[in-house]
Amino acid sequence: MTVTDLLALTAELVDIPSVSLAETAITDRLEAELRAAPWLTVDRLGDNLVARTTLDRPVRLVLAGHTDTVPVNGNATARIEGDTLWGLGASDMKSGVAVMLELARTVAEPVVDVTYAFYAAEEVAADHNGLKAVFEQRPELLAGDVALLGEPTSAGLEAGCQGTMRLELTLVGARAHTARPWMGRNAIHRLGAVLTVLGDYEGRRPVLAGCEYREALQAVAVAGGVAANVVPDRGRLTINHRFAPDRTPAQAEAHVRELLAPVLEADDGLTVVEVADGSPPAVDHPLLAALIERNGLPVEAKLGWTDVARFAAHGIPAANFGPGDATLAHTADERVERPAIEACFAALDDLLRRGA
């Protein structure tokens, strides 16, 4: 067991500014620590770090976490009171990074090989995502049998994640003067039927490996209008669909199309503009099963999308396990509690030393 004060270590990391796309300072600090551990092979790609043991163990566990934060919100400096640490990234996810760092520099001879991946730019558009970049440039660095992401789960286990899809819908009408609307067709009025379908939607709640997922379908933006006296000929709706990991993106898209078909017409347009696959719950992998059982972890479905889906897309089962509280992430009151950090560390330290 470590004698490091993990709350203090988290505070140190909070005090190194690392808003997305400005992660060089924190990456430098982590790199120095990792290179000081002779049992680790360290690779740096831009502001992404991968440190690996190479012990020829039969199983390799990947521990991954992002180093960036959302923008400062009056909480740039760490503040500790008792066992609580306030500050930007305390929950999402510098406490998780502190746990990974402490494991990397203290567990010299794990019974499983371990890959520690610290990456940049998770909180911004996917194009910048550091894990995505490493998978694209050096996929062999991220090879492994199972992965854990240190995203905030309140020290419980959140399995897999739901997929997410954004669709753009354009309904067509015909312009006319509003004094003679019967000469045209109001495309905004036509949105009424679509919005009624969305409002009445009851998402599936499939249970996968004991985890209940819950699908959702939401209009997230609407636009339309030509001029104050013109019957509008276009109505535009942006729709977000969250789908459980028992469906592929193609199946999820087919579901949305089938649902909306009764209120669409031939000239209307429905296009998927962004999609991210989900990730099935990986709780039956022996390492994760052992982690759950020995620590009595609550297991829930991850309803949001996280980078576990990137691991799943590369054939690596993955789950979320971190000390932060997801409901505090991205808030001015972001904080983390010492017991959660220590519980995560202890559970992983045990897993690395004893295996499944």
Added chain:
Amino acid sequence: MTVTDLLALTAELVDIPSVSLAETAITDRLEAELRAAPWLTVDRLGDNLVARTTLDRPVRLVLAGHTDTVPVNGNATARIEGDTLWGLGASDMKSGVAVMLELARTVAEPVVDVTYAFYAAEEVAADHNGLKAVFEQRPELLAGDVALLGEPTSAGLEAGCQGTMRLELTLVGARAHTARPWMGRNAIHRLGAVLTVLGDYEGRRPVLAGCEYREALQAVAVAGGVAANVVPDRGRLTINHRFAPDRTPAQAEAHVRELLAPVLEADDGLTVVEVADGSPPAVDHPLLAALIERNGLPVEAKLGWTDVARFAAHGIPAANFGPGDATLAHTADERVERPAIEACFAALDDLLRRGA
């Protein structure tokens, strides 16, 4: 009967550029013509002209028309082929202005007193409207018993006009992450019920003085959305209501509120942001009745809003009567036909010389 070529006179007026707020040149030209007629008293207020006979007749007829046009649309220069004149403003409403000008400079001793009002800036926001300005600054110049506006009516008579009202509706919800939409309430989804009410709306079709009006209620703009992953907490709708002149703005507003009440809640906002009263059909005034009967004019309700409502608001019954074709107004193909111009001139010349 005049020997002036009215199609050529209209072409001359088309060739004087007078896009809204740049009417000085055409006003100068009209002023010179009007001042040359010794039987007219001429007042100029900015780019608005009022020329009056002062013959102490028991009845005064106001003939009014705007001198401005919408912006150039590849049709700045007049072109005549046979009896057709193409060009910006040919229909809306330099042909009507040509008729008024010719009456003003040729009918020296009408049996009714006549007020000719040529005004600027009808095609832009009401704040600029020249007729509004004269009514505000010198209302006595526009005093009269009945008014005719030379707006395009294809040489028929369009009686009164409908009122128009713009309302802004804001529906309220509660934000949440789209992965957990049940934590919030989607305000855009709530628009569905409102749009269904608007889409199902059947406007009244009251018949007033033989003219069938037709009310309408149209969404003309919609907006909403916070971010791609956020359940939106606001949905905004702009609504245009056209109401027949048997209703006051207050009655029309009450009608819309009653209609939408079942789908609104206490925190939602519904505000009238602009309203223009309608104008009842004035076809039973003896002068208009004579104009209609002697010339066998078709009489229809004016469904759009025109400046006849300003006259009505000042207690002067008014109707639209002009040679242009309203469906060609504001189009690149705008044009007018000689027979329509000559028919309007002949009908008004007869009215001024013979009265009711």
